[in-house]
Amino acid sequence: MIRGYCVDVTEAERPNRPRRPTLADVAARAGVSVALVSIVMRGVPGASADSRRRVMEAADELGYRPDSRARLLRSSNSRLIGVTFGVQHPFHGDLLTGLYTAAEEAGYELALSAVTPGRDEGRAVASLLQDRCEALILLGPHSPTSYLAELTTRLPVVVVARAVRHRALDVVRTADALGMHQAVDHLVALGHSRIAHIDGGRAPGTAERRRGYREALDRHGLADTAVVLPGGLTEDDGATAARALLALRQRPTAVTVFNDRCATGVLDVLHGAGLSVPRDMSVIGFDDDRLARLSHIALTTVAQDTEQLTAQAVARAVGRLDGTTAAEREVVIPPHLVVRATTGAPMQAFAETI
Amino acid sequence: MIRGYCVDVTEAERPNRPRRPTLADVAARAGVSVALVSIVMRGVPGASADSRRRVMEAADELGYRPDSRARLLRSSNSRLIGVTFGVQHPFHGDLLTGLYTAAEEAGYELALSAVTPGRDEGRAVASLLQDRCEALILLGPHSPTSYLAELTTRLPVVVVARAVRHRALDVVRTADALGMHQAVDHLVALGHSRIAHIDGGRAPGTAERRRGYREALDRHGLADTAVVLPGGLTEDDGATAARALLALRQRPTAVTVFNDRCATGVLDVLHGAGLSVPRDMSVIGFDDDRLARLSHIALTTVAQDTEQLTAQAVARAVGRLDGTTAAEREVVIPPHLVVRATTGAPMQAFAETI
DNA sequence: ATGAAAGCGCTAACAG
DNA sequence: CTGTTAGCGCTTTCAT
Numbered sequence: 001m002i003r004g005y006c007v008d009v010t011e012a013e014r015p016n017r018p019r020r021p022t023l024a025d026v027a028a029r030a031g032v033s034v035a036l037v038s039i040v041m042r043g044v045p046g047a048s049a050d051s052r053r054r055v056m057e058a059a060d061e062l063g064y065r066p067d068s069r070a071r072l073l074r075s076s077n078s079r080l081i082g083v084t085f086g087v088q089h090p091f092h093g094d095l096l097t098g099l100y101t102a103a104e105e106a107g108y109e110l111a112l113s114a115v116t117p118g119r120d121e122g123r124a125v126a127s128l129l130q131d132r133c134e135a136l137i138l139l140g141p142h143s144p145t146s147y148l149a150e151l152t153t154r155l156p157v158v159v160v161a162r163a164v165r166h167r168a169l170d171v172v173r174t175a176d177a178l179g180m181h182q183a184v185d186h187l188v189a190l191g192h193s194r195i196a197h198i199d200g201g202r203a204p205g206t207a208e209r210r211r212g213y214r215e216a217l218d219r220h221g222l223a224d225t226a227v228v229l230p231g232g233l234t235e236d237d238g239a240t241a242a243r244a245l246l247a248l249r250q251r252p253t254a255v256t257v258f259n260d261r262c263a264t265g266v267l268d269v270l271h272g273a274g275l276s277v278p279r280d281m282s283v284i285g286f287d288d289d290r291l292a293r294l295s296h297i298a299l300t301t302v303a304q305d306t307e308q309l310t311a312q313a314v315a316r317a318v319g320r321l322d323g324t325t326a327a328e329r330e331v332v333i334p335p336h337l338v339v340r341a342t343t344g345a346p347m348q349a350f351a352e353t354i
Numbered sequence: 355m356i357r358g359y360c361v362d363v364t365e366a367e368r369p370n371r372p373r374r375p376t377l378a379d380v381a382a383r384a385g386v387s388v389a390l391v392s393i394v395m396r397g398v399p400g401a402s403a404d405s406r407r408r409v410m411e412a413a414d415e416l417g418y419r420p421d422s423r424a425r426l427l428r429s430s431n432s433r434l435i436g437v438t439f440g441v442q443h444p445f446h447g448d449l450l451t452g453l454y455t456a457a458e459e460a461g462y463e464l465a466l467s468a469v470t471p472g473r474d475e476g477r478a479v480a481s482l483l484q485d486r487c488e489a490l491i492l493l494g495p496h497s498p499t500s501y502l503a504e505l506t507t508r509l510p511v512v513v514v515a516r517a518v519r520h521r522a523l524d525v526v527r528t529a530d531a532l533g534m535h536q537a538v539d540h541l542v543a544l545g546h547s548r549i550a551h552i553d554g555g556r557a558p559g560t561a562e563r564r565r566g567y568r569e570a571l572d573r574h575g576l577a578d579t580a581v582v583l584p585g586g587l588t589e590d591d592g593a594t595a596a597r598a599l600l601a602l603r604q605r606p607t608a609v610t611v612f613n614d615r616c617a618t619g620v621l622d623v624l625h626g627a628g629l630s631v632p633r634d635m636s637v638i639g640f641d642d643d644r645l646a647r648l649s650h651i652a653l654t655t656v657a658q659d660t661e662q663l664t665a666q667a668v669a670r671a672v673g674r675l676d677g678t679t680a681a682e683r684e685v686v687i688p689p690h691l692v693v694r695a696t697t698g699a700p701m702q703a704f705a706e707t708i
Numbered sequence: 709a710t711g712a713a714a715g716c717g718c719t720a721a722c723a724g
Numbered sequence: 725c726t727g728t729t730a731g732c733g734c735t736t737t738c739a740t
Binding site: 022023024034035038039041042066067069070071072073074075 | 732733734735736
Binding site for chain 2: 716717718719720
């Protein structure tokens with residue numbers, strides 16, 4: 001059937017929105033075949049400069065936009081990577097930013113699916129699967145490893161920012177322990193010898209960061225001074241932990257905290273108790289989120305390298321799809337310490353140097 | 355990308371991922387036609403209980419998942435609503451949560467497209483358009499109204515959380531002015547008579563909230579005491595404004611702030627200056643984001659009704675699609691005041707009552 | 709360089 | 725209730 005351009009108005013009554021133009025419309029207008037238009041639209045070689053121009057012109061006039069659904073349906077590979085993220089987690093926002101650029105460079109598109117209080121990870125993943133994603137990147141997933149592992153039988157899965165050990169799962173994460181080494185080394189270099197740690201409760205990464213803290217103290221011969229206080233990932237958790245910190249018999253002069261949000265709570269309580277930071281207490285966070293960068297907080301913190309994290313995550317996903325399978329399943333990205341205003345020499349050490 | 359040592363594996367030896375099953379596969383396995391399978395999978399009437407069971411069984415065994423692209427391509431209506439959101443804005447996360455449930459109830463799916471520092475709104479919208487969304491919901495868009503208006507010639511557009519006036523645009527927003535009335539009324543009831551306001555700089559909603567502040571003061575006969583300090587949406591903006599506040603000749607006893615993040619910065623500076631909140635200064639924020647709810651902040655704030663906001667946004671979009679066109683283009687949702695710990699009677703008033 | 713034609717996986721008439 | 729059939733808009737041989 002020859003369908004003219006967008007002139008056929010069948011339903012007369014409703015203010016009918018014009019049907020969006022298709023390849024055929026553009027072809028008709030440019031006086032060429034649909035195949036040729038397809039070639040031009042994809043920017044692949046196989047069309048003369050002249051028809052290329054004519055087609056582009058026609059497409060422009062019609063306001064033509066390729067239909068990605070149809071395109072994807074036809075071509076075997078969708079060049080689509082599915083991403084799940086938590087709406088509650090600001091850090092995931094930073095990761096999304098990096099993922100978009102990394103995916104674009106690799107010639108892939110992203111399909112987003114949010115995990116919300118009313119929409120669990122399973123549903124988020126299911127919708128991605130329906131969209132024919134070729135691979136999945138899961139940001140801080142909390143599903144059981146067994147479920148994630150099962151997913152890999154369907155498509156490549158890359159887990160970001162959560163340490164899971166499974167032979168079928170790719171993991172891209174920050175070297176949490178190393179980050180704590182950097183934090184402790186910095187404090188020791190400043191002259192601190194009584195350094196406490198506030199951990200992350202049940203959050204992923206807690207164990208690893210705590211281990212890093214202990215290792216670092218050990219290396220400095222300070223193992224017996226280690227104090228680990230229960231914490232969590234919120235400001236409130238930090239506030240609670242800070243009170244415990246202040247109640248300690250022999251008060252530390254510095255504290256490393258599981259993350260920046262928690263550290264903010266700590267700072268708050270310290271200030272409230274009339275202590276000065278860093279004079280009376282040095283504080284180091286983890287993540288370098290927007291909170292830490294605020295000038296009036298100026299938190300010294302261990303910064304996760306989101307650019308590397310996201311670039312590697314996409315590289316992994318694409319690698320699996322290409323079949324250029326890397327042997328190593330886990331990519332660990334070193335973080336780096338960002339020194340701001342919440343760390344300094346301890347009062348005693350300062351006194352001694354005078 | 356580190357593709358190093360891995361030799362390129364040829365098609366043949368690559369562990370070939372099984373092609374995902376199609377309707378035809380399920381049909382073959384169940385011994386019925388594809389049409390019947392389609393009927394069963396969509397859950398529409400027109401199949402016997404027996405074949406329904408057989409088909410479901412076959413689908414299950416094959417791990418069949420309908421291909422939404424193909425499905426959408428075929429049916430004229432995609433039942434897809436596109437949503438753009440800012441990855442920097444925590445409040446958008448809350449809105450997404452509501453949108454998902456509202457869309458589901460209306461029988462629509464959501465297609466998400468993020469606006470990031472490296473991906474502007476235009477691109478976010480373009481990708482949604484390619485995905486054949488039937489309508490667009492834009493969260494706090496910052497594109498010029500002319501661009502948004504032009505979009506409506508292609509499909510219905512609902513703007514959330516930004517006040518734009520245009521006859522072709524649906525807008526769902528909070529009654530910002532009313533919210534400020536509530537805030538000011540609350541402070542006046544507590545006995546405050548010198549109330550300042552810190553505005554939102556160039557952020558959407560700034561003018562409206564400032565207007566509300568002025569109106570409310572006026573109604574209480576306090577118009578001549580109005581003080582508006584330039585602010586913004588970040589903690590730093592709040593900190594800066596707070597310093598200006600403290601430097602004021604005749605210091606106010608209370609301040610309403612453009613949003614919670616900004617208010618947090620204000621609180622911080624106040625505490626740093628040795629002031630006690632609310633004894634020396636009452637503070638009210640706007641948004642009721644997670645920040646405000648933290649126990650050690652406990653910010654009194656004007657809460658936006660995200661549930662209503664999102665429900666109305668979806669209702670609007672669907673309404674335009676249905677042709678059940680509402681006359682009114684703007685839906686304004688009343689917010690409500692959440693009183694926490696940062697507001698109280700002013701010291702002077704308290705002294706007088708004794 | 710260009711065009712004709714065959715589907716991708718699915719839905720929606722229309723028969724039976 | 726079930727099957728047949730014709731496309732949705734696009735890519736992709738395979739001719740010309």
